[in-house]
Amino acid sequence: MMAFEFPGQYYEVIRGTLRDVHAETAYLADWLAKSGKATGGRVLDLGCGTGTTLRALAARGHGGVGVDASAAFIAWATEAGGDGLEYVRADLADLDVAEFATEEPFDLVVCLFATLNMVPPEALVPLLRQVRGRLAPGGHLVLDAAHLLGFVDTYQPSMIAHHQRDGVLLTRMVHTSVNGHTACWRNEETILARDPDGAVSMHENGFDQWVLTAPQIRGALAAAGFRVVAEHGGFRDAPPPPFGKGPLVQVAALDG
Structure with a gap:
């Protein structure tokens, strides 16, 4: 199917009305700090869209790489700029991190806005294994997927x-x-x-x-060599709702 090949400025409008970029940025910056990178961290954004998250983190002194399958979004993000940022057009189901311009590890890897749900189930664990190979010791992976309910x-x-x-x-x-x-x-x-x-x-x-469930994501993370270190009810340090509804953000680290 044709997917997300409309002008990037319109995606910025849609994302801006559906998401709180300030809350997300503060949450991610906190995990970078926990990884020992209050500034100068490197971030890999899987499904970066028009680069909103990376630009917000760049304003806090972090650089990194954004990956997205949309040529229109990658072009818009590249034009928007940002210090220390680069963008790669690639489908996450076929991602080959060996093709990145640098082999430098990442202190934080993020996959937000239900992008994880766009990865075919059979490609999920292979993708996470590639991420594991590029995550720096002490780094974190943050997943914001849409779950069943x-x-x-x-x-x-x-x-x-x-x-x-x-x-x-x-x-x-x-x-x-x-x-x-x-x-x-x-x-x-x-x-x-x-x-x-x-x-x-x-x-x-x-x-x-x-459709994904939280246990499925935990299982995929374990199979790829991660352990879950935190689960929050959105981009704040609060537990998920006890009745299993509402947002769920999962944070993982290298297992062993």
């Missing part, structure tokens, strides 16, 4: 959503279909964009997501 609670076959920021108005018309045999959710959407100058454009986007 999140999918079930929010499921709608059709949905219209509006996003507005910096004079841009976006309307997303989304159709979702579910394959119960593969636990795959296919999302097809049409995006109508009105720019500040009144120009209107239309874009198509589609992507697949696989």
